[in-house]
Amino acid sequence: MPFGAGVIWHPGSESHRELPGVGSGGFHRLAPVTPEQELVERLASKRDRVEVMRSLVGGVKATELRSVHLTDAALDALSGGLEHSNPQIRWWSIQLLDHCADLRAIEAIVPLLDDPVARVRRNAVHALSCAACKPDWSGHLADGVIARIALMAEADPNTKVRTDAALALSCHTKSS
Numbered sequence: 600m601p602f603g604a605g606v607i608w609h610p611g612s613e614s615h616r617e618l619p620g621v622g623s624g625g626f627h628r629l630a631p632v633t634p635e636q637e638l639v640e641r642l643a644s645k646r647d648r649v650e651v652m653r654s655l656v657g658g659v660k661a662t663e664l665r666s667v668h669l670t671d672a673a674l675d676a677l678s679g680g681l682e683h684s685n686p687q688i689r690w691w692s693i694q695l696l697d698h699c700a701d702l703r704a705i706e707a708i709v710p711l712l713d714d715p716v717a718r719v720r721r722n723a724v725h726a727l728s729c730a731a732c733k734p735d736w737s738g739h740l741a742d743g744v745i746a747r748i749a750l751m752a753e754a755d756p757n758t759k760v761r762t763d764a765a766l767a768l769s770c771h772t773k774s775s
């Protein structure tokens with residue numbers, strides 16, 4: 600799914616949270632230190648993305664990614680990507696972690712349910728309900744997470760987020 604042009608976050612329309620790092624200097628981020636962290640930075644580049652995905656998770660297609668096993672370094676780097684000031688990098692980090700059944704990945708995605716950018720929230724909702732992308736996942740979510748998704752289905756300011764959250768809930772009910 601392409602991410603980018605036309606995605607505009609309207610301050611105040613979705614969340615009271617500030618979009619971190621946009622010229623504010625208030626967002627702390629260390630310079631990339633591992634090769635994996637450098638790769639995560641390059642997820643922002645459309646030109647590099649395919650190559651980055653291959654290096655980071657070993658594939659690009661859904662069929663390739665289903666059997667993926669992330670190294671700890673890749674998992675750490677992508678978890679860091681979830682906190683990046685660039686929403687594209689947050690979105691792509693979710694996208695790649697969606698294929699990882701590791702509980703650490705699931706837990707790291709949960710805070711993104713509160714992301715100021717609707718597309719990022721949608722992808723978080725997807726990843727937290729998607730067993731198709733990670734057949735090894737038990738599908739278990741903490742009660743608080745399910746309640747949060749239920750609230751999003753009701754009250755998220757973005758229609759698509761509400762729709763996806765409702766869908767996620769119905770998938771979850773079916774699988775448990």
Ligand SMILES: [Zn+2]
Pocket residue numbers: 697725726729730731732733
């Ligand atoms: Zn998925």
